[in-house]
Amino acid sequence: MPILYNDMYILELKNIEKKFILKDVDNPYFGSEIYALKDINIKVQPGQIIGLIGRNGSGKTTLLNIIAGITSPTSGEIKINGKVSCLISLGVGFQNELSGRENIYLNASLLGMSKSEIKNKFNEIVKFSELKSFLDLPLHSYSQGMKMRLAFSVAINVDFDILLIDEIISVGDISFQKKCFEKIESFKKEGKTMIVASQSMELIERLCDRVILLEKGELIKYSEPKEAIENYLAILAEKKFFELYPHISTIDKIKWWAKKEEWGTRLGSGGAQITNVEILNAQDKNTDTFNPGEAMKVKVDFIVKRRIREPHFGVAIFREDGVYCYGPNTSFDGYRFEEIKEGKGYFTITYKKLNLMPGDYRISVGIWDKLENYPFDYLPGFYKFQIIGNNDSNALLNLEYKWDSKNLDFLNEPLDLNKEIKKIVYNLNEYWGKQFGDNKIIRRIDLVDKKGLLRDSFSYNETLIVDVELEDKVYLEKPFFIWVGIFRDDGVYCHGAFRKLAEKEREIRIIYPHIKLLTGRYYISSVIFNEGMLILDCCHGIYHFEIYTHRKDHGTVYIEHKWKWGFDGKI
Amino acid sequence: MINLIYEIKKIFINRQIIWNLAINQIKAKYRYPVLGIMWSMLTPLFLSVIFLIAFGIIMKIKTTEYPFLVYFLSGMFPWIYFSASVLEACNSVVQNNNLIKSVAFYRQNIPLSCILVNLINFFFNLPVLFIFILIFKIKISLYIILLPFVLMLHTLLIIGISLIVSSLQVRIRDTRYILELLVNAIFFLTPVFYPLNMIKEISSDFLKIYMFNPMASIITLYRITILGGYTKYLPAEISYFNLIFLPLIITFLLLYLGFFIFNKLEPSFADFI
Numbered sequence: 001m002p003i004l005y006n007d008m009y010i011l012e013l014k015n016i017e018k019k020f021i022l023k024d025v026d027n028p029y030f031g032s033e034i035y036a037l038k039d040i041n042i043k044v045q046p047g048q049i050i051g052l053i054g055r056n057g058s059g060k061t062t063l064l065n066i067i068a069g070i071t072s073p074t075s076g077e078i079k080i081n082g083k084v085s086c087l088i089s090l091g092v093g094f095q096n097e098l099s100g101r102e103n104i105y106l107n108a109s110l111l112g113m114s115k116s117e118i119k120n121k122f123n124e125i126v127k128f129s130e131l132k133s134f135l136d137l138p139l140h141s142y143s144q145g146m147k148m149r150l151a152f153s154v155a156i157n158v159d160f161d162i163l164l165i166d167e168i169i170s171v172g173d174i175s176f177q178k179k180c181f182e183k184i185e186s187f188k189k190e191g192k193t194m195i196v197a198s199q200s201m202e203l204i205e206r207l208c209d210r211v212i213l214l215e216k217g218e219l220i221k222y223s224e225p226k227e228a229i230e231n232y233l234a235i236l237a238e239k240k241f242f243e244l245y246p247h248i249s250t251i252d253k254i255k256w257w258a259k260k261e262e263w264g265t266r267l268g269s270g271g272a273q274i275t276n277v278e279i280l281n282a283q284d285k286n287t288d289t290f291n292p293g294e295a296m297k298v299k300v301d302f303i304v305k306r307r308i309r310e311p312h313f314g315v316a317i318f319r320e321d322g323v324y325c326y327g328p329n330t331s332f333d334g335y336r337f338e339e340i341k342e343g344k345g346y347f348t349i350t351y352k353k354l355n356l357m358p359g360d361y362r363i364s365v366g367i368w369d370k371l372e373n374y375p376f377d378y379l380p381g382f383y384k385f386q387i388i389g390n391n392d393s394n395a396l397l398n399l400e401y402k403w404d405s406k407n408l409d410f411l412n413e414p415l416d417l418n419k420e421i422k423k424i425v426y427n428l429n430e431y432w433g434k435q436f437g438d439n440k441i442i443r444r445i446d447l448v449d450k451k452g453l454l455r456d457s458f459s460y461n462e463t464l465i466v467d468v469e470l471e472d473k474v475y476l477e478k479p480f481f482i483w484v485g486i487f488r489d490d491g492v493y494c495h496g497a498f499r500k501l502a503e504k505e506r507e508i509r510i511i512y513p514h515i516k517l518l519t520g521r522y523y524i525s526s527v528i529f530n531e532g533m534l535i536l537d538c539c540h541g542i543y544h545f546e547i548y549t550h551r552k553d554h555g556t557v558y559i560e561h562k563w564k565w566g567f568d569g570k571i
Numbered sequence: 572m573i574n575l576i577y578e579i580k581k582i583f584i585n586r587q588i589i590w591n592l593a594i595n596q597i598k599a600k601y602r603y604p605v606l607g608i609m610w611s612m613l614t615p616l617f618l619s620v621i622f623l624i625a626f627g628i629i630m631k632i633k634t635t636e637y638p639f640l641v642y643f644l645s646g647m648f649p650w651i652y653f654s655a656s657v658l659e660a661c662n663s664v665v666q667n668n669n670l671i672k673s674v675a676f677y678r679q680n681i682p683l684s685c686i687l688v689n690l691i692n693f694f695f696n697l698p699v700l701f702i703f704i705l706i707f708k709i710k711i712s713l714y715i716i717l718l719p720f721v722l723m724l725h726t727l728l729i730i731g732i733s734l735i736v737s738s739l740q741v742r743i744r745d746t747r748y749i750l751e752l753l754v755n756a757i758f759f760l761t762p763v764f765y766p767l768n769m770i771k772e773i774s775s776d777f778l779k780i781y782m783f784n785p786m787a788s789i790i791t792l793y794r795i796t797i798l799g800g801y802t803k804y805l806p807a808e809i810s811y812f813n814l815i816f817l818p819l820i821i822t823f824l825l826l827y828l829g830f831f832i833f834n835k836l837e838p839s840f841a842d843f844i
Contacts, residue, residue: 020842065841069675072838089673093592097599106595109588110674 009079010193011044011067011162016076018062018217034457036062037073037217044195046161049188051208051225052197053232056544057456059217060197064088064164067195082161082193085111089166091151096140100131103139104154111158121157128179129153144472149176156183163187165196201229263362263381271308272340272367272376276301279363279385288385290354292398296385299348300365302377304340304567310370311337313347313565316554318381320360323396323492326518326555329368330563345567352560355398355516358389393422397557399486399495399516404465404509405502420533424483425493428525432491432541441528441537443469447545460519460549460558464512468526472506480530484510487541488556489521501528516558517547575823578679578830585677592684597691611692612699615651619644626764635766635804638707644700645797646763646790652693653729653786654754660685660733661740661747668844678837682737686729700797710799721792728785728822734829738836741843761786771806778808785818792818 018037037059044050052060065071066078068086093110094103104125108118126132129150131142139147165184187194188207198204204211204225211228213221215235221228281287282295290296298315312335316327328349330337363385366378435442446467449455458464466484483498494517497510525540551558582589601607619640626632627639635642660682664671667681704711740746761784762770770778782788791814794801 070672071841084675086674089669092674093595093670095595095599097602098595102595102598106591109591110670110676112676115587 008045009043010046010081011042012077012079013040013042013067014077014079016040016063016066016073016078018059018066018071019074035217037066037214040076040219042212042219042222044162044193046193047191048193048209049207050193050195051204051211051228052195052214053199053201053204053211053228054214055235057546058214060214061088061166062217063212063214064166064195064197067162068164080162083112083159084162084164085155085158085160086164087152087155087166088164090148090155094139094147094151097138099138100135100142100150103150107151107154108158111155113158117159125153125157128156128183130176145173152180156180161193163192163194165194165198167198201232205229266377266379266382268367268375268377270377271306272302272304272311274300274302274365274367274377274379277363277365277379277383279383290385290387292358292387292389293353293355295350295352296354297348297350298363298365298383299346301344301346302367303344304342307339307341308367308369308376309339311340311367311376312370313349313563314364314366314368315349316364316366317356317559318362318364319356319396320362320384324555325356325361325396326553326557326559327364328553328555328559328561330565331370332552333563335563340567343568345565347563347565350562350564352562354387355400355557355559356387357395357398358387358391359394360384360386393425393493393496395425395485395493395496397486397495397517399512399557400514401495401497401510401512403497403499404511405505421483421496421498423533424527424529424535425485425496427535428527428538428540429491431538434540435542436535436538436540439537441470442526442539443471445469445524445526445539445543447524447543456544457546457548458515460547460551461514461516464515464545466510466512466524466526468508468510470506470508470528480528480536482508483527483529484508485525485527486517487523487525489523489544492556494522494556515547518551518553518555518558519547519549520556521546575827575830581677582679582683585680585683588676588680589684589687592680593687593691596684596688608695611695615644615648615696616699619647622647622764632765632769635768635801637709637798637801638703641700641703641707641709641798642766642794643764644703645794646761648693648696648700649725649790649793650758650761650763650786651696652689653725654758655692656686656689656729657732657736658747658750658754659689660729661736661750664737664840665740665744665844671840671844678840679734679833682733683730686726686733690726704797712796712799712801714796718793718796721789721796724792724818724822725789727826728789728818731822731825731827731829734833735825738833738840741836741840757784757786760784761790763790766804767791767806767809768804771808775806775808778806779813782809782813782817783821785821788814788818 016037017035017039020034020036040063042050052063054060062071064086065088066073067080068084068088070088091107093106095106098106104122105115105118108121108125109115113121126135129152131146131150131153134142134146142150184194184196184207196204196207208225210222211225212219213228213232213235220235221231276299278286278299279288280297280299281290282297284297300313300315312329312331314327314329317325319325330347361384362381363383364378364380365382366380367376368378369376446454446469447456447458448465448467449458450463450465452465468482468484480501481498482501483496485496486494488494501508521544523541523544525538525543527538527540528536530536549558597608601610604610606613622643623640627643632639663681663685664678670676670681671678736746736750760781767778767787770781791805791809795805795814
């Protein structure tokens with residue numbers, strides 16, 4: 001039974017705040033502060049089981065870490081009446097060279113058990129882990145599942161007043177999982193306090209008395225499970241999410257701008273009229289076919305019929321199927337024209353390098369008013385151009401990337417799977433948000449920055465490193481391949497890369513040195529497949545990251561560009 | 572404010588974890604090599620053969636009446652304890668990032684366990700020295716009963732420096748390289764392979780500054796406590812103050828500073844590694 005305290009709360013968090021400073025590596029002046037937690041106030045009574053829910057990167061783990069004392073908050077106050085034990089990461093200090101027995105002692109002492117305590121509980125730990133016959137074997141002969149079982153058994157036998165659990169109950173086989181649940185249920189009966197972070201709403205609803213819902217580091221709800229879960233599901237449903245947080249992503253705006261039905265319909269008040277649009281290549285020649293990575297220039301001539309106030313010029317590129325690629329305008333780039341008088345004029349935009357994949361594209365051209373509410377003249381999707389080349393998988397972007405691998409000679413050999421990749425990409429749709437099958441090969445995907453810090457938000461032009469970690473104990477028939485893809489949060493396939501895997505390769509790293517995506521949420525997916533294009537494991541729509549930029553341009557990718565203009569009637 | 576007694580109490584409370592961490596480091600290190608823990612004796616032995624050839628035979632450094640090997644090893648073993656501890660401890664916090672990131676415990680345990688590993692190593696080295704002392708039939712000094720106190724002073728000095736560098740390393744990754752340079756430089760400013768008289772011959776003023784290096788006095792103290800009759804080779808300029816109180820003051824200053832810096836930086840460790 002929990003000890004009785006003077007005040008009735010076992011845990012009290014007051015105005016907890018945690019701030020991280022993100023520095024743009026290339027541009028030190030563009031650093032941004034990110035609040036992992038903002039103004040968190042929570043009171044927990046002894047004996048309560050608190051659920052902690054929220055999307056990935058909403059601050060759940062940070063909050064648990066702060067309660068556990070692993071990191072300290074930037075500001076705020078924590079009051080804890082009792083001993084905290086955590087099931088945040090299992091197997092702390094496990095050493096492969098040591099035996100199971102030695103590891104139990106090491107691990108348990110790190111978790112705060114004294115030698116005599118460990119001795120007393122040793123049999124219980126071993127019994128719970130069901131690993132008695134393996135005790136004196138070195139840990140490296142254990143399978144991953146066995147290691148986790150051992151770690152879990154130690155962790156669950158530590159005495160505590162508050163137990164923190166972070167999505168790790170999926171340890172071992174079904175019978176072991178059942179045992180873990182029973183143990184947690186028995187803690188509940190004993191009246192212990194627990195904080196459980198999980199994505200399993202079923203578990204949360206069954207187990208918890210109250211639920212904390214975090215979103216972007218803020219406490220959205222601290223209420224009865226049902227209410228919080230409903231709120232969370234609403235957040236997950238993208239539409240409502242944008243209602244709650246209109247500033248978070250521009251992708252919903254993008255969708256509005258990319259209304260394919262409007263293509264070919266001229267809009268405008270007629271204050272200005274576009275008279276001629278030319279698509280030119282680097283040699284200033286009229287063309288509508290480009291090589292990937294080539295420069296493109298769009299020249300627009302117009303007449304101003306009545307003087308127009310504070311206009312701005314915009315040119316947008318769409319893919320033939322309506323996906324918005326990039327749409328900068330002069331106002332986003334910081335140019336301001338007070339007023340343009342009657343007369344002729346022109347403006348041009350020069351894209352330095354078209355980092356789009358081969359395919360058919362459309363261009364919209366417009367002259368807009370200050371707030372982009374109504375156009376003086378707008379020609380949506382009137383002009384076509386084509387980037388030539390093969391792009392069977394229908395990827396959108398030609399991003400810079402490289403595989404980070406040590407002396408793998410075969411990486412230099414060209415792999416001609418491009419055509420086949422589309423089978424994989426098209427087959428993926430049904431697995432969105434899930435990992436494929438029971439045969440788990442991909443253990444996890446980590447997104448890290450240049451310094452190796454785990455991150456789920458990146459600023460524009462930063463280095464994004466994707467680490468795909470495979471399970472140790474899985475043997476694959478060779479040869480097999482890996483594909484890593486980036487999807488926009490509405491399911492648009494942005495970029496994909498693939499290569500052969502070396503035998504026994506377990507950690508695969510792909511580096512995007514300058515991720516030129518625009519603000520929004522993106523998903524990283526990875527697929528392991530064999531020569532016959534059979535998917536062995538896929539992780540699709542699970543791991544995501546967010547891009548924050550100071551740019552307000554519409555679209556998906558930033559394309560470096562320059563504006564030029566000239567009018568005869570400028571004020 | 573740092574209360575040293577409170578900190579030392581905490582170390583005492585955590586002795587089990589420190590011991591476990593250290594023992595497991597040693598076990599993991601020596602489980603597979605055929606010669607096992609013998610390597611912790613063999614490595615310094617081979618090293619001393621090299622130094623014997625370089626300084627004793629080729630350069631003919633005169634080390635008082637004691638054979639070069641004994642004189643050298645009585646300084647070299649404490650030096651190895653010092654340099655290896657400080658260098659390993661410096662990296663230890665960063666290296667054990669998984670520990671830091673996943674469990675809340677007395678973080679000082681990590682550098683302290685590194686020091687303990689090297690202390691155990693030092694205990695394995697000492698018999699080698701005593702075997703040579705027996706072979707060369709050197710009298711053992713009566714002061715040997717003071718050896719534990721010297722060892723304690725030495726260890727406290729190491730703890731102080733280790734705490735400073737291991738916590739700085741988390742924020743400034745250059746610390747390790749600067750420390751390596753410093754340790755190498757201090758090696759030559761410590762009477763490991765040459766007698767103190769050589770420094771006196773340069774200038775007696777220089778000797779006074781030289782003794783501000785706490786390792787110089789500590790290694791001299793080791794020699795006094797181990798080698799019989801060593802005191803008569805001490806230069807007259809060296810007083811008790813130089814030999815005992817100066818390192819004592821410096822050690823406690825560093826120890827205080829070590830706990831101060833470590834405790835200050837510790838709460839944010841998990842954010843930087």
